[in-house]
Amino acid sequence: MSVGSGDGRPEEVELKIGAELTNLPIIRSLASSIAMRADYDLDSIADLKLAVDEACSTLITRADVNATLHCSFTVSKDEIRFLVKIRSTSDVVPSSDSFGWRVLTTLTDHANSWVERNGQGGQPEHLVHIELAKRRAEGPA
């Protein structure tokens, strides 16, 4: 099996899972399995796995009680895009000057974070997003 439809259209893999640190291994192994089956090199597989781990940990620590982590991987020919979001009472975007952010930007080709404000019915509710992209490594293949 390889991820991605035969005709080159991007393939989407989604995962909804409780925002608990104990669930990280499941998300991590999904990330690794997707990159592995897309035939990324071992360094890129490991990088994506670490980056997904870091992004999800960042969001889990700001999650509301009983919140669900929404993860999606979009696999196209030369790029894997990972989007993760969480419901949070905080509307603070993960700081791009933090060490965690440096980890994300080192490990991936693209990292972005934003907050969607959803304040319905008095309760402030925010969706904090982190998006990462890992491109297939270029090199003498």
Next chain:
Amino acid sequence: MTNTQSSQTGNRNSDTGYEHLAPMFAEMAKLQQDDPRRGEIRNELVTGHLPLAEHIAARFSNRGVPREDLVQVATLGLINAVDRFQPDRGTDFLSFAVPTVMGEVRRHFRDASWSMHVPRRLKELNLAINSASAELSQRLGRAPTPSELAKHLNLSQEQVYEGLEAGNAYHSMSLDEALSPSADSDSLGETLGEPDQALAGVEDYESLRPLIERLPERERQILTLRFFRHMTQTQIAERIGISQMHVSRLLARTLETLRQGMLGDEPD
């Protein structure tokens, strides 16, 4: 364990620094089990021989198991040796203690190496992938892909996936690591102190710094090389002399340690 044998012989006739402790074993053996003096002597014997436990732990360090854990395990082995040693048997304590302590440390390595049961076939597959990966990295100048590994090893891609996934079942330390020579710490020394300068631009630097300082030296070096020198895991693996998979596991663990440390740091 032939090298254990030879180190005993070496110890017996040379100046070991523990000679002054030897008569205390005979003294302890003569005392009743409930004599309070017995406990005192036992303590003195354990404390006096602690450098031996530390020395043995050091011989097994740099293999992916934290040094403090090894010292603790070796110390337990030492306490067992002190309790079980019978001076009237004619052997000296060191000849008895060295293999006992080493056995304890080795057992710890065996138990810590795989966190879940992985069939032998998968362990071997994982080792084969590890060495093929090192070889191909050299040739390609970058880490290989699963399909390149499959071709090189004459395996199906599914088998390579299986072998790579088996690597995730390794705990903090891997079998290949236990078999490889321990890392040469001198080659790491040159990057010491660097995280400090490199981290100065990071806003959580103040809370991060003590956490990084507390990391084992090799973990700190790997962190620096990956995030401040932008070396790939394969390059780091080559430089340090361990496998890329092991670098990957150490990095994952280090980042987790740092994240947990940062969380614990917050006022709430």
